[in-house]
Amino acid sequence: MSRILDVKNLHVSFDTYGGEVKAVRGVDFHLEKGETLAIVGESGSGKSVTTKALMRLIPNPPGYIKHGEMIFEGKDLAKASEKEMQKIRGKDISMIFQDPMTSLNPTMTVGNQIIEPLVKHQNMSKADAKKRAIELMKLVGLPNPEARFKQYPHQFSGGQRQRVVIAIALACNPKILIADEPTTALDVTIQAQILELMKDLQNKIETSIIFITHDLGVVANVADRVAVMYGGQIVESGTVDEIFYDPRHPYTWGLLGSMPTLETNDEVQLTAIPGTPPDLLNPPKGDAFALRSEYALQIDFEQEPPTYQISDTHFVRSWLLHPNAPKVEPPEAVKVRQRKMPSNFKEPVLVEEVQV
Incomplete structure (x- = not known):
């Protein structure tokens, strides 16, 4: 191409x-x-x-x-x-x-x-x-x-x-x-x-x-590829398989968690993203999604995250990918998708931190 x-x-x-x-x-x-x-x-x-x-x-x-x-x-x-x-x-x-x-x-x-x-x-x-x-x-x-x-x-x-x-x-x-x-x-x-x-x-x-x-x-x-936008920025981009089976940004988790699947039941329920999108007349300092994210860190309210490269095609703007960030588990709705990961899809590894 x-x-x-x-x-x-x-x-x-x-x-x-x-x-x-x-x-x-x-x-x-x-x-x-x-x-x-x-x-x-x-x-x-x-x-x-x-x-x-x-x-x-x-x-x-x-x-x-x-x-x-x-x-x-x-x-x-x-x-x-x-x-x-x-x-x-x-x-x-x-x-x-x-x-x-x-x-x-x-x-x-x-x-x-x-x-x-x-x-x-x-x-x-x-x-x-x-x-x-x-x-x-x-x-x-x-x-x-x-x-x-x-x-x-x-x-x-x-x-x-x-x-x-x-x-x-x-x-x-x-x-x-x-x-x-x-x-x-x-x-x-x-x-x-x-x-x-x-x-x-x-x-x-x-x-x-x-x-x-x-x-x-x-x-x-x-x-073929997906770019996830929030607050006027692209917060995650990658191939369809990467976004559906290995999402890394909490906003992408929220979007996937609100989408029904055959596995949606009493144990795996649909979730809603709380709050409303940011006011872009006065954009928030730091990560625009922080106020709506249960995974937000203190630095999310102070400084915009850099872009992290997960693979050749997968990029994420989230402090959760920083080496010193605490390890968090995605919601159950995302884990269900990861268990359905296609056999030809390889788990990407963090390649480098790309500064914005």
Whole structure:
């Protein structure tokens, strides 16, 4: 694999009447060609702001990229002009938004909305664009595309509208597809169909996907790697197996503990993370998760933890990994998953302490 995107020390803020809201605080991640990276975390953790910054869709004012680099194919998107970004959006980087009804123009037929990026970015004639749009509608599983091409968004079901949005996003064969919780507004049956569709399409067009979600159950089926966000920072990242079977951050433990499994019973119960996310108008000193963590150490309230490297792919920001930290046991819900660890998964060892 070769790297297509490299985000370094990204900071995104919003100026409000109350002061500066530091929505994203020093985020680092990368994306390889053909892989799916899932960014997970509860509402307000900074997932959507991070990916909208990649598309330069942060409204300015009040929002702005305060610091950092977003290197896409050698170009820093943070420094790109609006004219340059207009050539990239929809062509090289596309986005599927959470609610398909608000993503589609109710006054235009779905066919014309799929044609639009083809005419703008591919310089196709309307006849060729219509032919390609019908092919895309077939590709995403919309029945009778020739007839439905002339219909309006309100004439489609929720799942079908999401398929239309996916067709628009895929029209120009983007190199990166950002999916911002694309299944949240759908029922579980349609969710499964959309997720299966995205996996199938990725294999066909070899695009890289950034998948945003708060549902770890979705992650297990679609992602190659996972980045866990909290308080505007990535607190843990690794392969799917590393995050599910060897999580090291207390916040990741909390997310996994709140997700039901076949083993959930009277002995292994679902747990809730107490408290609320931090106020990023005044970010807490030290570890942002400390106030909600039963495993917090004194230093968590005084100093931000460095990043520890567990393996070549597994990184964690937690003082619990410091050599002098007390040894703590993860909750029972996490231990159950560790007992189900795949036979091909090797227990990683601490490689080094990486200072942030």
